[in-house]
């Protein structure tokens with residue numbers, strides 16, 4: 001699918017002579033050397049990204065690594081030194097003022113770390129700000145602002161002033177202001193970082209809920225790894241202005257591009273990141289009907305490495321697990337279901353951390369189902385042990401640095 | 402006597418003045434006409450209102466905007482002015498202050514905005530402001546009197562020049578101090594340059610601009626008093642007469658009138674910028 005935001009060969013150099021800085025980058029000098037020699041600061045260096053429509057794309061990196069610069073290049077609050085940013089195939093870096101203003105007011109909205117609310121306006125007028133700028137009439141924009149405030153749970157405070165609200169509430173006003181214009185792209189620069197952990201989690205949930213209501217493309221800058229893993233479909237890691245790795249949280253954890261990325265994930269609880277669907281066996285499990293005979297079941301199990309099969313109903317929903325050794329108790333023409341064990345399945349998104357407890361109590365492997373109850377795979381004991389062992393190794397490797 | 406180095410700055414200024422008088426006559430007349438009209442309208446309007454009504458309005462304003470205690474002060478203070486029979490010169494001074502301030506704001510605020518928008522403009526206007534503020538106020542009286550003669554109008558013009566710098570400076574400063582993320586918020590939601598100014602920069606710079614306006618008014622008041630030396634009239638004239646006749650009492654009464662006007666103007670204008678909050 002065509003990406004909604006496509007960034008190509010993007011550079012931003014701050015300072016007295018950006019073009020000179022650009023030349024030195026191409027000569028292979030690093031950020032610090034360039035700054036020492038010329039006084040130019042490399043903000044973003046050779047960035048290439050494709051951001052898909054509807055995904056939450058998290059940008060992470062140490063302070064000064066260029067996250068804010070990158071996100072401001074997307075709506076051209078900062079002029080690039082070189083390269084292109086395309087939004088829906090249109091090059092933002094070549095837009096004239098009118099096109100740019102249209103893009104910003106109709107398609108993109110931004111949420112700021114320090115809220116950036118207007119202290120002289122009430123909460124509802126703050127939320128309506130984008131619409132006011134776009135020239136929407138007073139009654140109409142207030143109505144839409146109120147809807148947005150309702151979405152973030154602040155309808156009751158519409159008439160307050162920002163300084164009468166807590167930091168978390170002000171942050172939500174900032175979110176409402178962005179939502180009120182109903183943008184298809186939201187840029188969020190450390191939008192939740194001023195919040196305490198409790199409100200922060202609540203806001204993350206809110207954001208995910210909103211994604212269910214209407215799928216937006218969200219570019220989200222974060223310092224917080226748990227936050228990134230929790231909400232990010234994909235994560236980009238920045239280092240010294242460069243994007244050093246892009247991938248799903250699992251991809252990055254399993255295969256970090258370099259030491260910097262590895263050290264970034266130091267201390268993250270991997271058993272919370274991996275889920276039942278990541279470690280289950282879905283290929284080597286014979287799936288039987290309720291009336292499959294013991295003979296046939298034994299036959300089918302003999303052809304796979306494991307020693308278990310599952311029985312599903314006519315709709316493919318999981319019913320029970322059959323073990324090869326119990327099938328011996330039956331004559332070949334009896335239905336296999338007579339010796340099947342009925343256990344409670346888990347859903348795909350159950351965390352790895354929760355599985356050992358289940359395994360200890362279960363006489364058979366743990367069956368995994370999707371949201372509709374359809375059978376997806378089995379978490380066998382060897383698989384579970386292997387996964388735990390691997391995650392311990394990753395944790396140990398991270399712990400070295 | 403040996404030769405001394407003598408740079409004829411004075412001669413140059415005189416030459417410039419002569420040139421201006423010879424060539425810019427219509428412009429000077431236009432300015433004089435406009436300022437005269439403005440001060441006279443203010444004065445006419447304020448004197449047309451019965452004194453008691455104006456006192457009531459001022460007391461009400463003080464009570465409502467500042468505090469009930471200040472309201473009481475206003476009653477006593479304005480009663481004193483009426484009692485000293487200084488109502489007319491006070492109104493004359495007040496109208497001069499208002500007219501000069503209006504003109505100073507009309508020129509000064511756009512200049513402040515221009516300074517905030519361009520470092521180059523700021524760099525070139527800043528020394529002019531420094532000059533305007535450090536020049537002893539009497540110095541303005543001379544060219545004002547030369548170009549416009551004696552009377553209210555030259556007084557008003559000298560006052561405009563003298564009182565303008567604070568509002569220019571503080572408008573510039575206020576706009577420049579607006580938080581970068583707030584500017585970015587404006588831009589990110591699609592503000593054009595005009596919207597950025599009217600919806601973000603000016604409102605957020607308002608406290609600073611109000612402080613500038615307050616200072617401009619106070620400077621205008623002090624200059625109006627001095628301008629009575631070239632016949633601007635008002636309370637300054639009362640003081641001047643006191644000095645000329647060595648009448649300590651009269652001089653003090655005039656001075657007291659100025660102080661009262663200063664306090665009232667100061668406190669009331671200071672309160673304008675503040676948002677009134679529902680109790681507490």
Ligand SMILES: Nc1ncnc2c1ncn2[C@@H]1O[C@H](COP(=O)(O)OP(=O)(O)OP(=O)(O)O)[C@@H](O)[C@H]1O
Pocket residue numbers: 014015041042043061062063064065066067068069070
């Ligand atoms: N306006 C500017 N002028 C000069 N240098 C700048 C400017 N803005 C950013 N920089 C520099 O660009 C680099 C990247 O800054 P940026 O603000 O993008 O970092 P960041 O990753 O957002 O950091 P943080 O996590 O602290 O917000 C830094 O070295 C910074 O000093």
Ligand SMILES: [Mg+2]
Pocket residue numbers: 067068069
């Ligand atoms: Mg930043």
